[in-house]
Amino acid sequence: MQTITLEPLRWQEDPSRITVHANDSHLAVYYQVTSLKSVEAICCGRPVEELPRILPILAPAHHLTAAIALDRLFQADPPDLARNMRTALLQAQYFSAHLRKFFFLMTSIQDPFVDFRVSGRNIHQPKTAIRLVEKIMHHAALSQEAEDILGGRHDHPLTAVAGGVSRYLKEGHYQRLADICYALLPFACELAALTRTEFLAEGGILSQWTDLEIPALSGLHIDAGDKVTLTHPDGSGTQQFNADQLGDIIAFQQEEWTYQPFAYLKDKGWQGLEKSDGLFFVGPLARFNAGQAAATALAEEERQRMMEIVGTPPVNKITAAFGALAVELIQAAETLQSLSSPEKLSGPALRTIPKTKAGSTWAALETPQGLTWHQYHVTDDGIVQATTIIDAHAANNALKCLLAKQLVSAALERKENPGAIKDEVAVAMLPF
Amino acid sequence: MNPKKKKIAIFTASGCRGCEHAILNIHHQVQSLSRWVDIVFWPYLLGSGQTELDALNSIDVCFFAGAVVTTDERRMAERLRSKSEVMVACGACAAFGGMPSLVNLKKGDCQGLHPAPDPTDTGKNPMLPKMEKRVSALEQVVVVDYLIPGCQPTQSLLWAALQALACGPRSQSKLSFASSRLPASVAQAVTAGIAPPKGACFAGDKAVCASCSRVKEEKKFKTAIRTYEKYEESGRCLLEQGLVCLGISTREGCGGLCTGVGQPCRGCFGKAEAVYDPGAKMVSAISSTFASDNKTEIEQMAAKFVDLSGTFYRYTLATQCALLDKE
Amino acid sequence: MSAFEPKIMAFLCNWCSYVAADAAGVSRFTQQSNVRIVRVFCSGMVDPGYVIKAFESGADGVLVAGCFPGDCHYISGNIKAMRRAPLLSKLLIELGVEKERFRLEWIAASDSVPYARIMNEMCDTVRKLGPYEKPRKATVFVSGSVAPDIQREANDTCCCCAEAE
Numbered sequence: 001m002q003t004i005t006l007e008p009l010r011w012q013e014d015p016s017r018i019t020v021h022a023n024d025s026h027l028a029v030y031y032q033v034t035s036l037k038s039v040e041a042i043c044c045g046r047p048v049e050e051l052p053r054i055l056p057i058l059a060p061a062h063h064l065t066a067a068i069a070l071d072r073l074f075q076a077d078p079p080d081l082a083r084n085m086r087t088a089l090l091q092a093q094y095f096s097a098h099l100r101k102f103f104f105l106m107t108s109i110q111d112p113f114v115d116f117r118v119s120g121r122n123i124h125q126p127k128t129a130i131r132l133v134e135k136i137m138h139h140a141a142l143s144q145e146a147e148d149i150l151g152g153r154h155d156h157p158l159t160a161v162a163g164g165v166s167r168y169l170k171e172g173h174y175q176r177l178a179d180i181c182y183a184l185l186p187f188a189c190e191l192a193a194l195t196r197t198e199f200l201a202e203g204g205i206l207s208q209w210t211d212l213e214i215p216a217l218s219g220l221h222i223d224a225g226d227k228v229t230l231t232h233p234d235g236s237g238t239q240q241f242n243a244d245q246l247g248d249i250i251a252f253q254q255e256e257w258t259y260q261p262f263a264y265l266k267d268k269g270w271q272g273l274e275k276s277d278g279l280f281f282v283g284p285l286a287r288f289n290a291g292q293a294a295a296t297a298l299a300e301e302e303r304q305r306m307m308e309i310v311g312t313p314p315v316n317k318i319t320a321a322f323g324a325l326a327v328e329l330i331q332a333a334e335t336l337q338s339l340s341s342p343e344k345l346s347g348p349a350l351r352t353i354p355k356t357k358a359g360s361t362w363a364a365l366e367t368p369q370g371l372t373w374h375q376y377h378v379t380d381d382g383i384v385q386a387t388t389i390i391d392a393h394a395a396n397n398a399l400k401c402l403l404a405k406q407l408v409s410a411a412l413e414r415k416e417n418p419g420a421i422k423d424e425v426a427v428a429m430l431p432f
Numbered sequence: 433m434n435p436k437k438k439k440i441a442i443f444t445a446s447g448c449r450g451c452e453h454a455i456l457n458i459h460h461q462v463q464s465l466s467r468w469v470d471i472v473f474w475p476y477l478l479g480s481g482q483t484e485l486d487a488l489n490s491i492d493v494c495f496f497a498g499a500v501v502t503t504d505e506r507r508m509a510e511r512l513r514s515k516s517e518v519m520v521a522c523g524a525c526a527a528f529g530g531m532p533s534l535v536n537l538k539k540g541d542c543q544g545l546h547p548a549p550d551p552t553d554t555g556k557n558p559m560l561p562k563m564e565k566r567v568s569a570l571e572q573v574v575v576v577d578y579l580i581p582g583c584q585p586t587q588s589l590l591w592a593a594l595q596a597l598a599c600g601p602r603s604q605s606k607l608s609f610a611s612s613r614l615p616a617s618v619a620q621a622v623t624a625g626i627a628p629p630k631g632a633c634f635a636g637d638k639a640v641c642a643s644c645s646r647v648k649e650e651k652k653f654k655t656a657i658r659t660y661e662k663y664e665e666s667g668r669c670l671l672e673q674g675l676v677c678l679g680i681s682t683r684e685g686c687g688g689l690c691t692g693v694g695q696p697c698r699g700c701f702g703k704a705e706a707v708y709d710p711g712a713k714m715v716s717a718i719s720s721t722f723a724s725d726n727k728t729e730i731e732q733m734a735a736k737f738v739d740l741s742g743t744f745y746r747y748t749l750a751t752q753c754a755l756l757d758k759e
Numbered sequence: 760m761s762a763f764e765p766k767i768m769a770f771l772c773n774w775c776s777y778v779a780a781d782a783a784g785v786s787r788f789t790q791q792s793n794v795r796i797v798r799v800f801c802s803g804m805v806d807p808g809y810v811i812k813a814f815e816s817g818a819d820g821v822l823v824a825g826c827f828p829g830d831c832h833y834i835s836g837n838i839k840a841m842r843r844a845p846l847l848s849k850l851l852i853e854l855g856v857e858k859e860r861f862r863l864e865w866i867a868a869s870d871s872v873p874y875a876r877i878m879n880e881m882c883d884t885v886r887k888l889g890p891y892e893k894p895r896k897a898t899v900f901v902s903g904s905v906a907p908d909i910q911r912e913a914n915d916t917c918c919c920c921a922e923a924e
Contacts, residue, residue, distance in 0.1 A: 152693035166694035712808035734845035757893035
């Protein structure tokens with residue numbers, strides 16, 4: 001029995017590795033998350049109003065999901081100003097998160113620490129790549145500034161609270177936000193065009209994935225309002241649920257060889273990773289595969305162009321996943337632009353003060369990484385007793401495992417050492 | 433003469449990727465880093481693994497983020513320490529234990545609910561690194577030279593630390609930038625071109641109140657409030673408004689980020705220089721604001737405060753809670 | 760094996776409770792010898808940090824004793840102590856220090872009999888509780904599982920989660 005380890009996996013949020021057990025008759029591939037964050041244990045015993053400041057340890061957008069849960073718990077409807085600020089923050093988070101993925105993609109072919117001014121004259125480095133990395137970093141700085149303005153801090157935001165937000169924007173912020181969007185939107189369009197014409201084209205970074213069909217799983221995403229849609233991977237249709245039922249529809253399976261549990265559809269039961277009808281995934285590709293029009297004009301135009309390159313949804317390909325990222329970048333910039341005005345981001349009240357408190361609450365939000373769902377049970381004092389969190393970590397665990405197995409099998413068939421495909425696997429897992 | 437570039441390593445154990453993103457988010461300056469440093473080991477960004485680490489004879493500065501939760505992470509900390517001249521605990525998790533260390537509050541065994549990998553099953557399922565009995569900060573595992581606190585560390589401090597430690601005395605302008613943003617003892621060392629005193633924390637010595645922009649008046653109130661119950665956009669000190677704000681026991685250096693946006697401080701920079709135990713300091717600070725001489729009233733007010741240990745030691749439970757066994 | 764003998768730290772204010780302690784000694788009242796006394800000028804100068812440091816340094820119980828409200832030599836120093844006590848007690852309970860280990864008492868200068876009684880009571884109570892040990896371990900819940908249904912107990916040492924015994 002040969003054991004090969006692909007470790008570490010670049011760009012993954014959780015410390016993780018792929019372990020391969022192979023002999024002549026048997027191949028087992030494990031995507032292992034090698035450490036435990038125990039977020040539920042951290043939350044247990046905390047005052048519920050602290051959760052928006054604790055949960056960003058999972059991803060920045062959990063801040064907003066937690067705030068929505070608090071609104072519901074305290075039955076405090078946020079005023080328009082607060083809603084707009086939170087939505088605007090979410091768009092900035094989408095932009096930052098997706099742009100970071102493109103940055104990582106570029107680092108697969110380009111040293112990110114090369115100084116353009118110094119090595120731009122170096123003929124051995126492809127100039128486009130360096131310029132692009134610099135541009136990506138410049139716009140990442142801008143969207144991070146937007147996150148700072150709207151959320152107080154970027155990776156661990158602060159401003160969303162129960163019933164609203166915690167402070168008004170300053171005079172100069174509105175103009176600054178408008179200026180930021182003025183720069184972000186054209187860049188997003190440019191990046192999407194580059195994705196189509198260079199990355200996905202012949203010889204581009206993503207061209208090796210053009211024909212690869214990845215394991216087809218149902219995609220889960222939030223539709224308008226509080227409906228959640230499960231889209232079948234073969235185009236055979238969809239199922240709809242109310243978002244508040246997600247806790248009853250989704251269950252978790254803990255396997256011995258990874259610290260990250262798997263989320264699966266409860267009614268199908270856990271059938272292991274071999275049978276995929278109980279499995280699902282979330283994120284940009286899941287949203288793309290739902291086949292709905294983008295929310296904004298330029299993004300929709302781009303989506304049409306992207307579909308000509310990657311295919312009409314549902315498409316189970318890594319190329320489509322990156323294409324989806326590009327489209328969503330544009331959508332985030334446009335939405336942020338539409339909200340970056342004094343009319344939208346100012347108002348008489350910051351927040352609604354709660355008058356009552358329930359014993360439990362839930363919230364569902366479509367975040368950059370995918371669908372997130374929170375449920376809290378609290379004591380009369382407002383102390384958290386139990387939390388259930390569904391997010392991309394649990395939801396995409398199965399897809400990553402299946403993808404790892406597919407790529408490692410393919411490498412073995414080519415008589416290649418799986419250890420050599422570590423970077424390839426990292427790129428494949430990047431958009432999920 | 434062109435002095436050699438310093439070799440730096442960046443690694444996160446358990447937590448989130450916030451500190452590594454904070455380094456990446458220095459944007460343009462990150463690109464120019466390569467003029468001064470060689471990033472020789474960065475698993476998250478470059479995919480560096482054991483092979484690359486083995487091939488390194490030495491590392492000049494290692495930025496270690498994240499709390500130590502598994503035995504593998506402990507071993508990695510030890511390996512990095514043995515190869516590194518300077519070991520920096522980057523971020524609240526590495527410096528003090530961070531939020532992951534909140535699980536240390538509960539009684540019982542860390543390996544509790546998760547089924548431990550079964551050693552007799554070798555060949556069937558691959559092993560997982562074992563969880564340790566307790567979540568540890570970096571200094572509880574290896575000797576740490578410097579601390580950069582914060583969740584995440586603020587960019588100006590991080591950049592100042594990078595320049596002070598890694599860019600070396602190669603650029604006067606970089607050094608003055610760095611020293612303008614660092615506490616006095618560290619800044620003096622940096623400008624003199626020597627290493628800052630070992631154990632230095634790259635943050636101010638005073639409490640956050642010194643940099644908080646809110647107006648401090650009289651601290652007396654009859655009721656305690658939770659952050660959702662009431663809020664006055666009055667620019668007044670949050671503790672004075674009846675909220676629990678840890679600024680009074682926390683090191684400054686963030687510029688009063690949270691209080692500036694109406695959120696009470698939660699202590700991610702660790703305890704201020706003069707504080708013995710953050711919980712004790714906060715008990716003292718909060719109870720001194722009770723405007724009552726009546727025992728029952730005081731008891732009722734005290735009863736309104738919840739989760740004292742999880743709030744006062746939110747980021748610092750592993751290293752700064754005096755009553756928690758650190759062995 | 761010798762039986763456990765508790766170490767009690769007593770912070771006594773110079774003007775009232777220390778005088779009472781002195782008088783109790785002079786009057787040769789029977790007292791258990793587990794008490795270490797620190798004379799402070801006012802119970803109000805006992806920072807919560809001293810109490811915590813006492814426990815950290817090996818005390819099994821801590822008593823803070825001051826003048827009765829209204830009799831403080833510094834007018835309201837003992838009121839400051841009174842303001843701190845409930846919150847400090849709460850924090851200590853959360854950190855695993857049982858309620859009975861920390862006491863705030865009012866003892867007048869002439870109260871030598873109550874002083875001896877209180878000290879003996881405290882020694883007995885703490886002896887029954889056993890030595891104070893800093894809690895060291897942790898329980899971790901696997902991400903995705905719902906914590907078991909919990910009841911908050913009256914003298915609960917920390918938060919609401921069930922212990923994995």
